[in-house]
Amino acid sequence: MAENFDERSGVIYSNTPWGRWAQTIEDVFIEIDVPCGTRGKNIQCDIKINNLTCVVRDKEIIKGKLFGRVIPDESVWTLEDQTLIRIVLVKSEQNPAKGWKSLLVDQYQVDPFTFNEMEKKLTLERFQKENPGFDFSGADVSGNYSKGGPSIPGTS
Numbered sequence: 001m002a003e004n005f006d007e008r009s010g011v012i013y014s015n016t017p018w019g020r021w022a023q024t025i026e027d028v029f030i031e032i033d034v035p036c037g038t039r040g041k042n043i044q045c046d047i048k049i050n051n052l053t054c055v056v057r058d059k060e061i062i063k064g065k066l067f068g069r070v071i072p073d074e075s076v077w078t079l080e081d082q083t084l085i086r087i088v089l090v091k092s093e094q095n096p097a098k099g100w101k102s103l104l105v106d107q108y109q110v111d112p113f114t115f116n117e118m119e120k121k122l123t124l125e126r127f128q129k130e131n132p133g134f135d136f137s138g139a140d141v142s143g144n145y146s147k148g149g150p151s152i153p154g155t156s
Contacts, residue, residue: 012114021103028088028091029087030062030086034056034083038056040079040137043077043085045085052087052104054077062104064107068093069093070089074090074142075090087100099115112151
């Protein structure tokens with residue numbers, strides 16, 4: 001269900017020097033741009049419960065403590081077209097009320113506008129899970145996330 005919701009509603013990415021990352025209630029998606037011709041054997045990607053390390057051609061791209069905990073055995077990475085690494089981290093704490101404010105603790109923080117958009121997306125995803133017969137992908141969420149939470153106009 002989450003994939004269909006994401007396809008309809010889009011994904012909110014936070015840009016980084018090496019690529020971008022996004023999140024849903026259940027997952028964190030990381031896209032790392034790598035030099036053309038990169039092969040799988042050039043990549044070392046180590047996913048731990050609290051940490052992530054990604055090294056490409058002996059150059060450290062990402063290393064540090066994750067903002068939240070993940071399930072390493074369910075998380076994966078792939079190389080596409082020898083130019084893009086995709087990492088999918090499965091969150092172990094799926095709290096829809098709390099999105100990750102950064103990919104790593106004190107690194108790759110989301111700017112306030114983008115974080116607000118991510119929070120709106122997570123709210124709509126939560127509404128979709130709670131009400132599977134309705135399509136919230138095009139809904140508009142309003143509210144202040146720091147003061148009592150959001151609402152969908154016309155649903156209160």
